[in-house]
Amino acid sequence: MKKSQSVAIIGALLFLASVSTTLAADPVKLKFASFWPATHKICGLNQQFCDEIKKRTDGRIEITHYAAGTLAPAPKVFNSVLEGIADIGLAAAALTRGRFPMAEAFDAPMGFPSAWVASHVANDAYEKFKPKEWDRVHVLNMMCVGPAIPQTLKKPVKTMDDLRGLKVRSVGRQADMVKALGATPVAMDPAEMYEALRRTVLDGVVGPAEMLQGWKLGDLIRYTTVPKGIGNAPLFYFVMNKAKWDALSPDLKKIFDEVSLEWREKYAMGAQELDIEGIAQLKAHNGELIILSDDESKKWVQAVAPVVSAYGKELVALGYKEAEVDAYLSFIKERIGYWAAKEKEKSIPKAY
Numbered sequence: 103m104k105k106s107q108s109v110a111i112i113g114a115l116l117f118l119a120s121v122s123t124t125l126a127a128d129p130v131k132l133k134f135a136s137f138w139p140a141t142h143k144i145c146g147l148n149q150q151f152c153d154e155i156k157k158r159t160d161g162r163i164e165i166t167h168y169a170a171g172t173l174a175p176a177p178k179v180f181n182s183v184l185e186g187i188a189d190i191g192l193a194a195a196a197l198t199r200g201r202f203p204m205a206e207a208f209d210a211p212m213g214f215p216s217a218w219v220a221s222h223v224a225n226d227a228y229e230k231f232k233p234k235e236w237d238r239v240h241v242l243n244m245m246c247v248g249p250a251i252p253q254t255l256k257k258p259v260k261t262m263d264d265l266r267g268l269k270v271r272s273v274g275r276q277a278d279m280v281k282a283l284g285a286t287p288v289a290m291d292p293a294e295m296y297e298a299l300r301r302t303v304l305d306g307v308v309g310p311a312e313m314l315q316g317w318k319l320g321d322l323i324r325y326t327t328v329p330k331g332i333g334n335a336p337l338f339y340f341v342m343n344k345a346k347w348d349a350l351s352p353d354l355k356k357i358f359d360e361v362s363l364e365w366r367e368k369y370a371m372g373a374q375e376l377d378i379e380g381i382a383q384l385k386a387h388n389g390e391l392i393i394l395s396d397d398e399s400k401k402w403v404q405a406v407a408p409v410v411s412a413y414g415k416e417l418v419a420l421g422y423k424e425a426e427v428d429a430y431l432s433f434i435k436e437r438i439g440y441w442a443a444k445e446k447e448k449s450i451p452k453a454y
Contacts, residue, residue: 130354132165132346135188137176137292140169142316143379147372148192151365158357165190176291183239183343190242192340196274197291203420204233207434208246208337209275210413211406215442216452217310217373220246220335222444223437225366231430236339240347242362243340245369247310248377248453249333250276251326252285253319254306255299259327260392262401268305271295276334278409280308283402292317299323310336311384311453312376320383327392328454330399332406340369377453393454 134152138144145167152165168174174182179193180201195205207227214220224244228236252259252270259265265285272280277287288304295313298304299322306323307313314320340362350358381391394402410431417427445452 127162129162129164130350132163132189133173133187134165134167134190134192135171135173135179135182136167136169136192137171137174137179138169138316142169143372143376144192144316144369145169147365147368150368151361154361154365155357158361159354163354163357171293176293180239180339180341183341186343186345189343189346190341192245192338194273194336194338196276196336199274202233202235202337202339203417204231204235204430205337205339206275206413207431209334210410211279211332211334211403212410212431212434213331213438214246214249214333214335215438216333216445217246217248217312217335217377218370218450219438219441219445220249220333220337221366221370221373222441223434224335224337226437227430227434230433236341238344239341240344241339241341242358243366243369245338245340245366245373246335247312247338247373249335250279250308250310251328251333252306252308253311253314253323253327254325255302255304255322256324257305258325258390258392260394261398262405269303271298271304271307271309274336275409275413276308276336278412279332279334279406282406282409284405295319296322310373310377311380312373314380314389315383316376316380320380320387320389323384324387324389325392326381326384326389327394329394329402330396331403332399371450374450374452378451381453391454 136148148167152167155163155165173188176193177197179191182188183191195202196209208224224246228244262283265283268285269288270280270285271290272287273289280287290298295307296318311326314323384391414427414431418424
């Protein structure tokens with residue numbers, strides 16, 4: 103055999119060995135922590151995300167989804183990502199008040215009309231301002247649930263006065279809104295809501311209509327009240343451990359980015375559908391949906407206006423420039439109008 107042929111054969115064998123080694127390499131295994139019940143629609147979307155990443159990377163990345171707080175309870179999801187207990191985490195910023203000051207704008211009564219609108223505004227705001235509170239992680243997505251509204255066990259809320267004296271579950275800056283409206287906020291992990299309502303430790307909750315279905319509160323809640331113009335829409339972060347992200351090859355990062363962008367709309371629509379399903383659950387249990395009049399709603403808007411003002415002042419006290427805060431809040435308001443118009447243009451169904 104000629105020397106040149108031998109060299110060619112050896113080269114080919116080395117190439118095949120290299121390919122074989124690459125194909126045989128163990129996949130990157132990641133852990134994904136979330137707190138919703140395993141049967142919740144958002145958990146379904148989480149699992150679909152994991153499956154899609156595995157498919158598009160040809161099995162080079164495998165993500166195991168841990169639902170219902172089994173890897174980390176809701177308030178500790180972010181820390182679990184920082185510490186590497188979880189590689190990916192999805193939870194509400196409101197559950198750790200003060201940690202994500204810019205994200206708390208979505209807990210303030212800014213007038214979000216729906217989950218779909220708020221989710222798109224949240225991603226726009228992140229992309230434009232890149233708040234430093236997210237510097238220690240890699241952000242995959244932002245999502246918002248629907249506007250937080252009063253939902254009560256025994257007493258229908260038809261006026262602001264009807265809220266007085268009621269103990270309602272609320273978290274984060276949302277609690278400030280509840281106080282301004284005259285009710286008593288009670289901080290509570292979402293996993294504890296059902297039992298607290300069943301035992302009448304609570305008179306109700308202030309939260310999105312999706313809780314009626316996703317958390318089965320529709321079994322107990324009998325009245326859901328919808329004021330106009332005060333909607334807050336709690337922000338949920340979808341983040342990845344920075345070191346794990348940095349260790350991925352450029353092609354794998356590109357796939358993550360592509361799938362995350364596609365799932366942005368899926369999460370927004372999923373949250374929107376959950377509110378619709380929640381109201382259906384309320385009605386299926388003979389509950390009452392109360393839509394406040396424009397005149398009554400104006401009273402609520404006036405009552406909560408100081409909450410937004412106080413929030414802006416708190417950001418300034420934290421070191422943000424007043425002009426920056428004004429620009430941030432103005433941008434959110436402008437994007438609410440933009441996406442609300444898009445929602446109408448696309449005829450996207452709403453809960454109410």
